[in-house]
Amino acid sequence: MTVSTAIARLNAADPDFARHLDHLLSWESVSDEAVNQRVLDIIKAVRERGDAALVEFTQRFDGVEASCIDDLILGRERLALALTRITDEQRAALEKAADRVRMYHERQKQDSWQYTEADGTVLGQKVTPLDRAGLYVPGGKASYPSSVLMNAIPAKVAGVTEVVMVVPTPRGEVNELVLAAACIAGVDRVFTVGGAQAVAALAYGTESVPQVDKIVGPGNIYVATAKRHVFGQVGIDMIAGPSEILVVCDGQTDPDWIAMDLFSQAEHDEDAQAILVSPDADFLDRVAASISKLLPTMERAEIIEKSVNGRGALIQVRDMQQAIEVANRIAPEHLELSVADPQAWLPYIRHAGAIFMGRHTSEALGDYCAGPNHVLPTSGTARFSSPLGVYDFQKRSSIIYCSEQGASELGRTASVLARGESLTAHARSAEYRILSQEKGN
Template identity: 60%
Template sequence: MRRLSTQDQNFQTVFADLLAFETVNDPELLSTVDQIINDVRQHGDAHVLHLTQKFDRHPAHQFSDLELSQAQLKTAFDQLQPEVRTALELAAQRIRAFHQAQKQDGWRYVDDLGNTLGQKVTPLDRVGIYVPGGLASYPSSVLMNAIPAHVAGVNEIIMVVPAPDGVLNPLVLAAAHLAGVSRVFTIGGAQAVAALAYGTETIARVDKITGPGNRFVAAAKRAVFGQCGIDMIAGPSEILVYAESNNNPTWVAMDLLSQAEHDTVAQAILITPDERFLNAVSEAITEHLKHLPKAEIAKTSIENRGALVLVKDREEAIALINQVAPEHLQLCVDDAEAMSEHIRHAGAIFMGSYTPEAIGDYCAGPNHVLPTSGTARFSSPLGVYDFQKRSSLIMCSKAGVQPLAKAADILAQEENLDAHARSARYRYTEI
């Protein structure tokens, strides 16, 4: 795992190279995805079935074989081991409670001219949630995507999840039952995104697609944006830990590896002002890797994209954190709340040594679908607000319209929009 110091002459260049990552910049990938999308638009169910048989080796003979019934979802839930069911229900309850607090209501007021102004908030009609399958099969992703949509009041939630060789984690189905998913299709990849965005004979087109996936899914989501909404273009998972010397290096090392085990291109960074602590964490990582089932993935991740960064002080660390804008940020310090006030860019902030990022992945309550690759500079975690939209409300009274219409008349003339000007003028010259 590379070691960097802010005192190195070329630190910023090396650090910028470390952070650089583009999920969907491969022209061949984009061309392939565009072709898949066009074929699904033309041939609908038949082409989705063909690609699912080809890429996922799914044994389905007809498209209807790819849809799972509500009874199948309930059976999967009913057959859970008691401790697993309890954990899943706890996670769902906490996620639902947190997102209930995000729900937005409309508002209105009457101005001093007697005009009514406001905002109407309505849920989307139908959304699609993409849930990874196969090796990366995450029931938690079902809860994190479906529950906010349900809280928002979305009428229909369609879930797509690939099932390689027709095999699917039953816990994913149990989570879909618990989260109130309307329909489930065992399809994945760019073809699933295309089916959701444009619709097929069986799948109704959705208003928005959310949820993480591989680079084909990310490229497809970018391609269909505009046809429907998307949450974000998700990159590899990231964690940045800031820790000072009063921490347990064994804990911090495992926190870093908790993200590194996701993917060979995941990123784990430690920032600390204490070189002894940095060395201790490095040694603990080496020891942990001897015992982790996904050690090869984690090892490749930390060798290629990980870093142990030595800084002068906390102020320098804060500047680096805001530069990175990490997906997950752990502040392992006693005054984490005070330090968090200086953090402007982060997807989620985990405060204190007893708050590992892993808690946020499952059952803390806030959403684990977070902006990656520095996009926390301008975007936010998935939430209820992603499944609601706002309409402006404007109602002018007979008296209240007159000063507004006069101002609109003048401004429209300045913009050389005569019909605009006359439309406004009628409201105060013919009353």
């Protein structure tokens, strides 16, 4: 196999740098009309025909021999069996990763709170977990047991009563690691269906698949398009784009390390993006040499080559301050601060899904076992979005209790504002609670 690299070289000092960077970062996540219509047809069929449609689509798209929905249901006992079918080393790794993910997310739990004002009025917030969450897991070759942990454990920590997992099994291929991860993470039910039909089933429910309150988890363009269409009927985590890594380096890290860190995201798929930013031009040259040297040794060399050549870049900047400015402009999913003193630069980072501090903290550790969630905002959405967490599986209700005196006092304020908006019923509703002695004042 012959592979070659022609990774783009950009310089922040060039007059056209902003335009070139924008072009490099551009990625269109919207499906074409054919995909969109196909997804709408699938959703309609699932809503109208329920389990029968799921069985039909699973036979057609996944090549699975299923005569009824029962053939597509896995119980907890099947998940427990998967634990015995993986190696001891795999089980230990899954359990260690799960423990770390659970420990980290326990710190995210939000509690209800209240406070009482002088007149007896009580205000507060009640935090309640979702009743049921749906977890989409890719199947076949693109199977990620780590994603099962990252999606299911925060839901369980939040107190979600039931976590329902859907995972396609193309041609009957069952990934035992995925099922073992589901067992360890506490998944309650598993349906071996995928695609837009699985999203539709979770959103609207069928005779067998329960309707959920929120759907989380990665998927292909059909899954992403379906999630767009059912949003509002259910909550969703995000519409994720290709995986991204941005490495900011002062030029003192081993260039082979940096090249492999870039590969770690480029190997996901051809649209993944790997970018290095450094003020050291000679270091960029050394990393480019490492990329050329190491690429032929990679199992997914062809995918990495297309990703690096198509969407990758080595960017030279004036200094570390400008490197941070470029990082904030990109707002990456994963940001490595491969520098001598990452803590000194942390306060200046404003937009990033996850920040990996120091030369020894590879992004891969965050993908599997560090503890923080690896479901992160992509395509610049770190400007306004956060990693998946316990808070995504909790909802908040406001609490308002007015004492007689408090209702009277607040009623006067509400009356003025309501009449200013010409909402007389609002005003009179509040005025009924004003104490007679205050009305006369």
